Amino acid sequence: MPRQGLNTESVVKTAALLVEENGYESLTLHKLASKLNIKPASLYTHIQGIDELYVLLANMALNQLSIMMLDAAKGKKRGDALRAVAAAYCEYVKQSPEMYRIIMKIPHSHSEDLIKTGRAVKSILFDVLSQYTKEDDKIILYSRYYHSILHGFVSLNQTGFFDDAFPIDTSLSNIINNFIEQLERI
Amino acid sequence: MPRQGLNTESVVKTAALLVEENGYESLTLHKLASKLNIKPASLYTHIQGIDELYVLLANMALNQLSIMMLDAAKGKKRGDALRAVAAAYCEYVKQSPEMYRIIMKIPHSHSEDLIKTGRAVKSILFDVLSQYTKEDDKIILYSRYYHSILHGFVSLNQTGFFDDAFPIDTSLSNIINNFIEQLERI
DNA sequence: TATAATATCCTAACATTATTAGGATGTCAA
DNA sequence: TTGACATCCTAATAATGTTAGGATATTATA
Numbered sequence: 001m002p003r004q005g006l007n008t009e010s011v012v013k014t015a016a017l018l019v020e021e022n023g024y025e026s027l028t029l030h031k032l033a034s035k036l037n038i039k040p041a042s043l044y045t046h047i048q049g050i051d052e053l054y055v056l057l058a059n060m061a062l063n064q065l066s067i068m069m070l071d072a073a074k075g076k077k078r079g080d081a082l083r084a085v086a087a088a089y090c091e092y093v094k095q096s097p098e099m100y101r102i103i104m105k106i107p108h109s110h111s112e113d114l115i116k117t118g119r120a121v122k123s124i125l126f127d128v129l130s131q132y133t134k135e136d137d138k139i140i141l142y143s144r145y146y147h148s149i150l151h152g153f154v155s156l157n158q159t160g161f162f163d164d165a166f167p168i169d170t171s172l173s174n175i176i177n178n179f180i181e182q183l184e185r186i
Numbered sequence: 187m188p189r190q191g192l193n194t195e196s197v198v199k200t201a202a203l204l205v206e207e208n209g210y211e212s213l214t215l216h217k218l219a220s221k222l223n224i225k226p227a228s229l230y231t232h233i234q235g236i237d238e239l240y241v242l243l244a245n246m247a248l249n250q251l252s253i254m255m256l257d258a259a260k261g262k263k264r265g266d267a268l269r270a271v272a273a274a275y276c277e278y279v280k281q282s283p284e285m286y287r288i289i290m291k292i293p294h295s296h297s298e299d300l301i302k303t304g305r306a307v308k309s310i311l312f313d314v315l316s317q318y319t320k321e322d323d324k325i326i327l328y329s330r331y332y333h334s335i336l337h338g339f340v341s342l343n344q345t346g347f348f349d350d351a352f353p354i355d356t357s358l359s360n361i362i363n364n365f366i367e368q369l370e371r372i
Numbered sequence: 373t374a375t376a377a378t379a380t381c382c383t384a385a386c387a388t389t390a391t392t393a394g395g396a397t398g399t400c401a402a
Numbered sequence: 403t404t405g406a407c408a409t410c411c412t413a414a415t416a417a418t419g420t421t422a423g424g425a426t427a428t429t430a431t432a
Binding site for chain 2: 103104106107108109114115118121122137140141144145147148149150151152153155156158159160161162163166171174175178181182
């Protein structure tokens with residue numbers, strides 16, 4: 001049995017590939033082990049079990065999303081930042097739809113890491129929206145507003161609530177622009 | 187073996203109870219059969235399998251939600267209707283959080299019924315928002331906007347994105363009122 | 373009413389899954 | 403080189419969804 005350089009991170013990365021290939025519902029430890037050329041029982045050297053694996057996947061996904069959001073926001077001001085973050089958010093969901101579903105599947109109460117990564121996302125939104133006001137209450141409020149729009153839209157779209165007859169991308173652009181107009185009136 | 191008056195509907199209703207009791211991830215055909223005093227294999231008389239069961243649960247949940255939304259909107263105008271629908275939406279999620287998660291878990295492409303019930307929900311939103319404009323494009327746009335806010339907010343809250351330090355209910359009220367103000371400017 | 377057809381439920385078996393226990397074999401440091 | 407540890411294994415188990423085939427209750431029909 002030749003040793004390979006497996007560790008928790010590489011296991012989770014491979015799991016992420018499988019998740020995007022076939023949907024997260026069809027991820028099994030057997031398939032994951034096969035892809036890694038080991039036996040299912042050997043996975044327990046690197047992860048505690050499938051529940052922890054999902055937590056780790058959720059955290060990886062949320063982290064990737066936050067990086068893309070941060071990148072998009074960097075150096076941009078107000079509306080431009082909001083449009084760029086929205087575009088990055090959509091891009092992530094388009095590129096990793098199943099990982100995005102896992103983000104929403106795992107309650108943050110299950111993991112300290114998840115809470116921390118969630119805070120990173122909120123911090124990005126906070127920084128962008130703090131360009132509109134100095135009042136923390138309002139910044140939080142508009143962060144929640146904006147975050148709700150983004151998640152709500154992509155999630156409803158993913159589940160199939162939106163009819164393709166009306167263009168999806170245009171709708172979100174219009175919504176974000178509307179939201180921005182509203183902020184300009186603060 | 188005494189026959190009981192089981193049918194697909196009663197089986198799904200019982201499944202819904204179990205789903206709310208212990209979370210939808212822990213629903214099994216064994217537990218469902220136990221609650222119904224039959225053996226797991228006998229469930230297949232009433233449902234095709236666990237996948238179909240989830241589709242039926244999603245449809246039941248979405249239907250219940252749509253009824254509450256319709257009830258809330260009935261006889262109300264514009265902002266009042268939007269606030270009432272939002273309250274009803276939240277009430278449903280508070281009362282049946284696990285069923286709400288199932289709504290978002292099952293893609294509508296899996297079932298013609300789901301597409302139909304989804305249309306019922308959209309139709310309610312369409313009717314409410316048609317009080318603000320006669321242009322279908324705009325009605326659709328603002329329906330998506332409003333729907334995204336509602337789903338996004340309750341869903342992010344469910345997953346644990348929102349810090350309890352800032353009051354949750356107040357946030358949504360403020361967001362809805364902001365949205366309404368915006369509509370008044372059309 | 374008797375009987376045929378059907379529906380409901382059963383037992384038994386199976387494949388798949390996650391998981392644990394305990395053992396073998398690499399890897400690395402003293 | 404040897405001992406400690408990490409990695410991976412085999413084997414077994416419990417839980418799950420599912421199917422096949424049979425028994426029994428219900429309903430329709432003659």
